[in-house]
Amino acid sequence: MSQRLRWRHARQSLRKRLLTTLLVPLTALLLLNSLITYVGALIYANHVHDVNLVNDTLTLAQLMADKSPDGLVTPQAQFLLEYEPEGRNYFSVFSEHHGLIAGNPALKPPSGLFTDGHAPQRYDVRIERHALRAASIQMRNPREPGDQLEVTIAETLRDRHLEARQILLLSIPAQALLIIAAFLLVWLGVSTSLRQLEPLTNQLANREHDLAPIGDAEVPVEILPLTRTIDGLFARLRGMLALHERFIADAAHQLRTPLAGLSVHADRAQATADPATIKDALNHIQRLILRANRTSSQLLALTRAQTAGHEAGDTERLDLAMLVPELVSQRVHEALVADIDLGYEGPTGPLLVDGDRHRLQEMLDNLIDNGLRYAGRGSVMTVSLDREDKHICLAVEDNGPGVPPAWIERLGERFFRVPGSEEQGSGLGLAIVQRIAEWHAARVRYRSGNNGRGLRVEIVFPPAHGT
Known part of the structure; x- marks a missing residue:
């Protein structure tokens, strides 16, 4: 007997279980x-x-x-x-x-x-x-x-x-017949009731790529928890497929330009024997490779940030007053290379939130990367923590050229870059920040910096549960 047949014989039957339970x-x-x-x-x-x-x-x-x-x-x-x-x-x-x-x-x-x-x-x-x-x-x-x-x-x-x-023996046949009749009626009732599942079974069997909800129409009340669970699964699958399709579309859109540039400069290098031209083409190829690598990394980061909400074990109690200075200190060397004064300001007491350490690190890295890229040499960037009533505010502020007020509301959109910016970027950094903040049930605010200069990005976290 094959393994599949053994599984089929070992599989429990709802009809048999119901009848046995009643018998x-x-x-x-x-x-x-x-x-x-x-x-x-x-x-x-x-x-x-x-x-x-x-x-x-x-x-x-x-x-x-x-x-x-x-x-x-x-x-x-x-x-x-x-x-x-x-x-x-x-x-x-x-x-x-x-x-x-x-x-x-x-x-x-x-x-x-x-x-x-x-x-x-x-x-x-x-x-x-x-x-x-x-x-x-x-x-x-x-x-x-x-x-x-x-x-x-x-x-x-x-x-x-x-x-x-004698009275007992006379009554037993009648009682047995009554029990048998009741059992047959139960058998008929169970079989008839289970046939009500056939339309639902046929409906699901005839689907190929349709993940539309089953709905509650013509579904027995006892089966509603199952169908609603299936609808929830379909919804998650639709979300995952939509995310997958969006990732493919975004990757195709963002990698088209670097790949085309790679082809052009590779042709330049192959078509000439001039060392200077070849060196210039290779430099362009290297920059395009770095750009494609950063774009693909940010696309993956955005996809991770857009995953479903919290599940058991996803979050832990974190003290931002200890975590944020540690993360900022890891970026000081890059800031020195970029000639940017990177510093931290915050209270000494604990600032507790429920979050994911890796996602918070990715969010802060993107905020700092955004400042290092667009603030300009000689700028000052400050990462700060403060309380707003019971909430906790994480802010990254620079005194660079900033963003015109007309474009501030669009910050956080995928692939949006402020018109006129000379720096190359994918337009995904702040989108990743936005999604990670939403994952933590936090709010993102974009403002002009001190004295109207630069950009200030604020992430307002809810307090940890029980605090």
Whole structure:
């Protein structure tokens, strides 16, 4: 048997699970109902036999009073009283003055039994290891004034249990048929209900690249959590595919120019033997390679920044007052090479946020890169931290040429570059900053620098949970 067939046999069936779940309680219900039926039949049989037993006792007492001239029970009557097909019954007649007159001497009523006059009394007794049900009556001895007779008849419990079992056996087929009918109805109901999933199954099977939501129409209420989960999965897949398509389009758009330039300068180098021309072409090729490398890196960074929101374990408690100075210190050497005074200002106390260290580092690196690229030599760039009520503000400010007010609102758009800028760039740095800030539920503000010079970018973080 192939592995696929083994998996198919091992796969659980919802129909079988439902039917098994219902069959077990139905079987238990049949057993419980049988027990209840037997107990009820036994109670009924005990009642009927007790009535008959009292009547027989009264009949024997009447016989003793009217038809027995010597007060004794004839052998024929004794035989009939004690006869039982698979055992025997018992009787006794005790005189208060003379003791046992007739019957079994072991069947003497217990003392104190007759407390309410001469009414028949019923009780349980054991004789010769047999459990018996007895009825006794006390009567005046018609042949001896002042004497009392105690007349007792007892019978085994066999007939009572036999009748209860017969009632049970008669009821079991009807109950079994009822359970089978209920099981068949459940089978039919489960099968019919599961067929309601066929349109949904066919709809999903007929899809190829369609990730549109299934929706709630014509979907059973019990299946709604599943379909809504599938719709959520479809939404995430659509987002991932859209991100993938956008990445391909962005990469094609941004890498077209460097690749075309590489081809042009490679042709220049191949078409001439002039060392100066070849050197100039190679310099251009090197710059274009660096540009293509930076563009591809930023495209990947933007794609990572645009991924879905937080998941379990994505964030940790971070102290920006310790993290930001450490990250800024790593960029001081580059700032010195670019002749830019890079510094940090901030409080000494902790500034806690819930975030991702690597994303925050990428965001700050892009802000510093933006200043190093556009502020110009001799400029001053300051990274600062401060509180705004309960929020925390991270700012990067320079005193370079800045951005005209008409273009500030467009900062953060993908591939947007301020018109007239002589510096080469991909237009993705601030877009990456924007997406990482959104991932942290932070706000980005773009403003002019101090005294209207330069650019100030502010990231306002919400406080850490529980602070």
